[in-house]
Amino acid sequence: MRPMRCRVAALALLLAACNVQTTPTTQGTVSTLPDAEATTTTAPGQDYTVQGCISPQVTFSALCEIHELIHIWHVDRPVDDSRLAAAAIEAIDSYVVTETAPRPRTLQCAVPSNEFEPMCASLAELVLESEAAVGPAVEAAVLAMADFGLDPFSYYVPPDQVGAFRANGVVGGVGVLLDARDAAGSKCARISDSCLLEIVYVVEDNPGEAAGLMAGDVIVAVDGEPTIGKGFAATAVDIAGEETGVVELTVQRESGSLIVAVERDELEIPTVIVDLPVDDIGYLRIPDFEDDIPDLVDEALTSLSEFRPDTIVIDLRDNPGGLIDSAINVADQFIDGGVIIESHAPDEFIEYTASGSGLALSPRLIVLVNQGTASAAEILAASLRERRGALVIGSATFGKDAVQIPFDLRNGGEMFMAVARWQTPAGISVSEGGLLPDVEYDWPVGLTNEEIVEAALEAGQ
Numbered sequence: 537m538r539p540m541r542c543r544v545a546a547l548a549l550l551l552a553a554c555n556v557q558t559t560p561t562t563q564g565t566v567s568t569l570p571d572a573e574a575t576t577t578t579a580p581g582q583d584y585t586v587q588g589c590i591s592p593q594v595t596f597s598a599l600c601e602i603h604e605l606i607h608i609w610h611v612d613r614p615v616d617d618s619r620l621a622a623a624a625i626e627a628i629d630s631y632v633v634t635e636t637a638p639r640p641r642t643l644q645c646a647v648p649s650n651e652f653e654p655m656c657a658s659l660a661e662l663v664l665e666s667e668a669a670v671g672p673a674v675e676a677a678v679l680a681m682a683d684f685g686l687d688p689f690s691y692y693v694p695p696d697q698v699g700a701f702r703a704n705g706v707v708g709g710v711g712v713l714l715d716a717r718d719a720a721g722s723k724c725a726r727i728s729d730s731c732l733l734e735i736v737y738v739v740e741d742n743p744g745e746a747a748g749l750m751a752g753d754v755i756v757a758v759d760g761e762p763t764i765g766k767g768f769a770a771t772a773v774d775i776a777g778e779e780t781g782v783v784e785l786t787v788q789r790e791s792g793s794l795i796v797a798v799e800r801d802e803l804e805i806p807t808v809i810v811d812l813p814v815d816d817i818g819y820l821r822i823p824d825f826e827d828d829i830p831d832l833v834d835e836a837l838t839s840l841s842e843f844r845p846d847t848i849v850i851d852l853r854d855n856p857g858g859l860i861d862s863a864i865n866v867a868d869q870f871i872d873g874g875v876i877i878e879s880h881a882p883d884e885f886i887e888y889t890a891s892g893s894g895l896a897l898s899p900r901l902i903v904l905v906n907q908g909t910a911s912a913a914e915i916l917a918a919s920l921r922e923r924r925g926a927l928v929i930g931s932a933t934f935g936k937d938a939v940q941i942p943f944d945l946r947n948g949g950e951m952f953m954a955v956a957r958w959q960t961p962a963g964i965s966v967s968e969g970g971l972l973p974d975v976e977y978d979w980p981v982g983l984t985n986e987e988i989v990e991a992a993l994e995a996g997q
Contacts, residue, residue: 592646627680683767691769695948709779709800711742737908757786810836825858830865857911869894901926910934935970
């Protein structure tokens with residue numbers, strides 16, 4: 537049987553995510569602050585007012601709206617406002633002015649709770665001393681609140697960067713999957729000397745690979761600006777840019793430090809591949825879990841079923857994930873009924889079950905993974921091992937158990953929110969160190985389908 541390339545899967549791609557597509561609705565914000573303005577003076581020459589979020593000015597709408605979404609949806613709610621406010625205030629206090637504007641006679645500040653009032657004082661002082669434009673400064677506060685006040689998988693994307701910071705963790709325009717972990721293996725929202733920004737996976741045949749980026753590269757600067765001290769999500773957005781132009785990444789690898797210039801472009805993502813490279817052994821390569829993947833896998837398994845393979849090798853290496861429903865629908869092809877995974881939120885518990893009518897319920901399964909196997913791909917690998925006894929070969933996976941919802945904001949930006957966490961029916965989670973393989977194996981690059989299958993069979997003996 538000759539290798540069959542299924543049609544290219546459309547990919548809306550960043551931090552590795554299980555992205556539940558939904559159209560959220562928001563309720564009216566309830567503020568502890570009176571909506572009537574109360575004037576306060578921070579220094580001679582700059583008055584400011586503080587009001588609640590019932591009818592905020594456009595400049596403060598994202599701050600108010602995201603705060604509301606956090607308290608309605610976030611997986612760790614109730615979220616402490618003091619933590620959110622501290623991140624926003626720190627961003628204003630450390631803000632480097634790059635855009636100025638005439639000082640307003642009175643700075644009108646809208647905040648969602650009393651804890652944010654000191655931010656207005658800091659903002660007024662910044663405007664007085666540097667004539668800072670209010671909009672960019674508040675935008676920095678919103679980015680910091682989302683980046684540093686929440687879990688590593690919740691983040692804000694400004695309006696001019698929407699589409700560049702993709703849902704499943706791949707950086708648009710460049711085509712890399714990023715990660716930042718401390719020595720204990722915990723993910724970091726802020727990049728530091730003890731939590732460096734590393735490239736986990738470079739998407740083949742895309743700008744990052746063409747420029748020479750490699751898995752394992754540590755990004756220490758973006759366009760000459762050091763990454764230390766910056767937010768993980770904000771840095772990824774800077775790398776993506778508007779998916780046009782050149783970005784210069786200073787990277788460190790074993791051979792030393794070098795500057796890699798990447799010409800951003802629209803990404804082309806590998807597609808589903810099905811093959812029968814060895815007698816009675818099927819090979820199925822799944823590159824991501826976007827919405828058309830279940831249909832592509834169905835087509836692939838239909839073609840493979842004609843040959844009745846004894847074993848199917850499912851290749852999930854460097855699969856950054858995508859939609860949780862896509863992963864569940866693919867798992868349904870292999871699992872004969874029962875619970876596939878569970879999703880847990882503060883006020884909701886969901887069991888995703890198999891129909892028992894899949895096309896590949898009987899063949900032996902071998903699943904290939906590596907550090908680039910993330911999110912929805914981890915769901916499939918974990919569920920197939922637990923429910924089908926699949927043998928997992930490779931290295932520890934990425935470790936993302938968050939279920940996310942992307943919220944469209946009134947300012948044109950997006951807020952990606954972790955709203956739940958998933959685990960297998962037996963309680964297995966990937967939050968601490970990823971999914972550990974049954975057999976550790978360091979996969980060489982450049983193998984043919986036949987060589988991949990033969991290596992998997994040999995490692996699994």
